[in-house]
Amino acid sequence: MSATIRIDPTRCRGHAICAVFFSSGIELDQWGYGKIIDVELQDERALKRARRAANACPNGALVVEEALA
Amino acid sequence: MAGILVVTVVAGRIAGAHLLPLLHDRMLPWILGRSLGLASYLALTGMIVTGLWLRHPWRGRFRRPAASTILWSHVALAACTLTLLAGHLTALALDRYAGVGWIGVAVPWTSHYRPTPVALGVLALYGMVLVAGTAALAGSIGRRIWFPVHSVAVAVFCATAAHGILAGSDASGLRWLYVATCSMVVVLQGTRWVAGTLQRNGGVQV
Amino acid sequence: MSTPVSIRPRGNPLSLGRLAQDIAREARAAQSEGIVADPLMPVGDSDAAERGVGRALVGPVGSLGTVLLSGPTAGGGPADLELHLARWGALAVDTATILDVLDSSEIDGRGGGGFPLRRKVDAARAAGHPLVIVNASESEPASRKDATLCTLRPHLVLDGAALVAKALGTSDVVVHMHRGSGMAGPLRAAIEQRKAAGFAAADSLSPDQSHTVVDPAWRLSEGPDRYVSGESSAVASSVEGGEARPYFTTSPLAVHGPSGRPTVVSNVETLAHLAVAVRLGGDVWRAFGSDDAPGTRLVTLTGAVAEPGLVVEASGPVTLGDLLQAGGLDHPPAAVLVGGFGGTWVDGADAWSTPFSRPGLSDVGAGPGCGMVGVLPPGACGLAETARIVAYLAGESAGQCGSCVSGLPRLAAALGDLARGRMRRRGVRKTASIADEIFGSGACGHPDAVVRLVRSALDVFAGDVEAHLDGGPCAGAELAPVFMVPGPRRIDSSGGGWK
Numbered sequence: 001m002s003a004t005i006r007i008d009p010t011r012c013r014g015h016a017i018c019a020v021f022f023s024s025g026i027e028l029d030q031w032g033y034g035k036i037i038d039v040e041l042q043d044e045r046a047l048k049r050a051r052r053a054a055n056a057c058p059n060g061a062l063v064v065e066e067a068l069a
Numbered sequence: 070m071a072g073i074l075v076v077t078v079v080a081g082r083i084a085g086a087h088l089l090p091l092l093h094d095r096m097l098p099w100i101l102g103r104s105l106g107l108a109s110y111l112a113l114t115g116m117i118v119t120g121l122w123l124r125h126p127w128r129g130r131f132r133r134p135a136a137s138t139i140l141w142s143h144v145a146l147a148a149c150t151l152t153l154l155a156g157h158l159t160a161l162a163l164d165r166y167a168g169v170g171w172i173g174v175a176v177p178w179t180s181h182y183r184p185t186p187v188a189l190g191v192l193a194l195y196g197m198v199l200v201a202g203t204a205a206l207a208g209s210i211g212r213r214i215w216f217p218v219h220s221v222a223v224a225v226f227c228a229t230a231a232h233g234i235l236a237g238s239d240a241s242g243l244r245w246l247y248v249a250t251c252s253m254v255v256v257l258q259g260t261r262w263v264a265g266t267l268q269r270n271g272g273v274q275v
Numbered sequence: 276m277s278t279p280v281s282i283r284p285r286g287n288p289l290s291l292g293r294l295a296q297d298i299a300r301e302a303r304a305a306q307s308e309g310i311v312a313d314p315l316m317p318v319g320d321s322d323a324a325e326r327g328v329g330r331a332l333v334g335p336v337g338s339l340g341t342v343l344l345s346g347p348t349a350g351g352g353p354a355d356l357e358l359h360l361a362r363w364g365a366l367a368v369d370t371a372t373i374l375d376v377l378d379s380s381e382i383d384g385r386g387g388g389g390f391p392l393r394r395k396v397d398a399a400r401a402a403g404h405p406l407v408i409v410n411a412s413e414s415e416p417a418s419r420k421d422a423t424l425c426t427l428r429p430h431l432v433l434d435g436a437a438l439v440a441k442a443l444g445t446s447d448v449v450v451h452m453h454r455g456s457g458m459a460g461p462l463r464a465a466i467e468q469r470k471a472a473g474f475a476a477a478d479s480l481s482p483d484q485s486h487t488v489v490d491p492a493w494r495l496s497e498g499p500d501r502y503v504s505g506e507s508s509a510v511a512s513s514v515e516g517g518e519a520r521p522y523f524t525t526s527p528l529a530v531h532g533p534s535g536r537p538t539v540v541s542n543v544e545t546l547a548h549l550a551v552a553v554r555l556g557g558d559v560w561r562a563f564g565s566d567d568a569p570g571t572r573l574v575t576l577t578g579a580v581a582e583p584g585l586v587v588e589a590s591g592p593v594t595l596g597d598l599l600q601a602g603g604l605d606h607p608p609a610a611v612l613v614g615g616f617g618g619t620w621v622d623g624a625d626a627w628s629t630p631f632s633r634p635g636l637s638d639v640g641a642g643p644g645c646g647m648v649g650v651l652p653p654g655a656c657g658l659a660e661t662a663r664i665v666a667y668l669a670g671e672s673a674g675q676c677g678s679c680v681s682g683l684p685r686l687a688a689a690l691g692d693l694a695r696g697r698m699r700r701r702g703v704r705k706t707a708s709i710a711d712e713i714f715g716s717g718a719c720g721h722p723d724a725v726v727r728l729v730r731s732a733l734d735v736f737a738g739d740v741e742a743h744l745d746g747g748p749c750a751g752a753e754l755a756p757v758f759m760v761p762g763p764r765r766i767d768s769s770g771g772g773w774k
Binding site for chain 2: 013014015016017019020021028030031032051052053055056057058059060
Binding site: 004006008009010011012013014029030031032033035063065 | 521523
């Protein structure tokens with residue numbers, strides 16, 4: 001599986017919602033802005049969580065991309 | 070040992086004398102309903118305040134509380150609000166003093182007691198359930214649905230405040246509570262709007 | 276038109292080809308005469324004066340002399356094109372050769388990113404209908420090399436753009452600069468000269484195999500004079516009618532620009548080098564530099580040098596010390612600011628023998644950036660200088676990314692406190708931790724550049740930091756600034772400030 005998660009810092013407003021849905025892949029800085037721990041998503045579980053986080057982000061700041069197999 | 074026995078007996082006498090009659094009092098559900106309603110209003114205010122602060126452009130100027138703390142408080146207060154709300158509804162459905170009844174708490178304008186103020190509460194209830202439900206499913210339904218729905222929360226707050234002031238039987242005693250909570254929300258929302266507009270137009274000046 | 280120059284030399288450039296020989300002879304002459312003063316630079320405008328940049332001069336540093344800036348200068352007059360053609364000849368090259376030269380020369384981006392031009396061109400060739408943007412937005416307040424180049428050698432810049440356009444099979448080229456930069460005049464004049472001389476404007480594209488390089492349909496564009504507006508995605512966005520602010524994208528501009536078209540944004544110096552390399556041959560061009568630093572490089576000297584704003588062309592194996600000598604120094608200064616205001620401090624003694632190449636500078640934690648080399652004299656306070664620069668850079672944030680908006684003002688305030696001696700030891704640790712949090716979090720490199728500057732300041736001026744913590748500000752903090760930063764900007768409240 002090859003999938004990536006990136007954060008658009010121009011959209012991120014630091015609501016910290018992504019970290020609720022994908023705490024293992026996103027950490028927050030002191031203002032609540034998300035930082036991606038690992039751009040590559042390791043397994044299906046991580047991908048599922050990343051998608052949830054991307055869905056939930058009110059600003060659409062998370063970009064999850066899957067390479068076509 | 071004897072001391073404990075004495076305290077227990079005295080406590081039992083007092084409880085029996087004062088609380089037991091209250092349990093049989095026909096006013097109990099009303100009083101319980103009122104206090105639960107007030108508590109859920111306070112929880113709702115806390116929830117709205119944390120939610121607005123999370124979105125506030127000025128939040129970046131303060132290190133604490135951290136965004137995740139605010140978010141978790143917001144969620145916890147939402148859960149509190151819903152729980153207290155369930156108590157508020159049950160108590161008032163059982164109450165015979167005002168006689169709102171099961172249908173009255175579920176269908177707007179069916180209550181004989183102050184139909185419109187009660188209806189505001191019923192509508193706020195549905196709004197609250199909608200807002201909380203979509204937010205809980207945010208990861209699946211996507212931001213384009215849950216986030217616009219989330220702004221209904223402000224209407225829920227307004228309806229709830231109106232409901233509290235108009236439907237409560239002792240609103241005059243709580244005047245300052247309502248003034249304080251409402252002005253808190255108004256100030257937060259107002260400054261959020263002004264700061265957001267300034268920021269969009271002017272960029273950032275240091 | 277002049278005969279196309281065709282040189283295919285191997286080995287030492289100085290023994291090969293008429294043109295290379297000419298350049299080498301001139302270089303030797305220039306060496307014996309010292310710096311070639313060129314009074315023709317129209318850089319004495321009020322804006323430049325405000326920025327503390329004086330009259331610009333050009334001259335060679337290093338053993339191999341000037342290449343880009345070699346030869347006589349008409350100074351933007353109508354004779355420019357004649358002189359240009361007399362020296363360099365008309366372009367006659369096919370696409371395969373252009374790509375070969377890009378490959379063998381390893382021309383890297385000279386705007387600050389250092390990204391190989393070949394890779395941008397390859398990425399854009401893969402997709403359809405590319406756009407070429409000539410980036411003349413010289414954002415670094417103290418840098419004058421792009422302005423110098425566009426004024427003195429506009430035809431080399433335009434030649435380079437025409438070559439990239441040919442390699443991409445496109446005729447869409449936009450020359451973009453900051454509003455009021457003074458570069459529009461000479462560039463527009465150069466384009467007019469080319470049109471008058473019958474340089475064919477491309478209506479239809481010539482086939483790949485052809486050796487004819489036609490001029491593309493030139494378009495000039497101007498954007499707001501803001502620091503981050505020179506960043507490539509901001510430039511591309513501005514050219515496409517958007518705001519001149521950097522934006523986030525998961526695919527490179529050369530694959531997917533703001534309008535979806537592959538967009539190659541290249542610095543003017545990079546393009547001018549291509550124009551030279553195609554004529555000399557990639558290997559020969561390379562050999563004008565050193566093994567670690569292919570080709571020559573334009574450098575702006577600023578700060579405590581004899582003539583701030585002096586632009587020199589570094590060729591051969593050049594050390595920072597060589598460049599400082601060109602600025603009139605005969606011994607190491609207190610410290611050197613390398614790469615621009617968004618650059619890195621290097622200790623003066625270390626700097627003197629540091630090779631001015633990417634690997635050489637990387638050993639001292641720096642990079643060539645925009646090619647600015649600034650001198651901090653002994654006695655001046657590096658922390659006070661850094662505080663002013665960080666305050667300026669914080670104010671130049673595009674205001675988009677949270678950590679830049681929230682973090683840079685804090686860094687600026689912290690540096691200000693430190694410079695004024697109002698910080699405690701705990702504050703220094705806190706400053707470092709804010710810097711760590713900001714690093715790598717922006718859509719563009721702006722916050723990272725500020726973080727590197729701050730880190731290098733805390734490192735290079737560690738002794739001063741201790742002194743400021745113990746005994747308040749040093750005497751140097753009260754002196755007049757060495758590096759002049761532009762004053763705070765008036766923010767346009769109509770929201771049109773980024774167009």
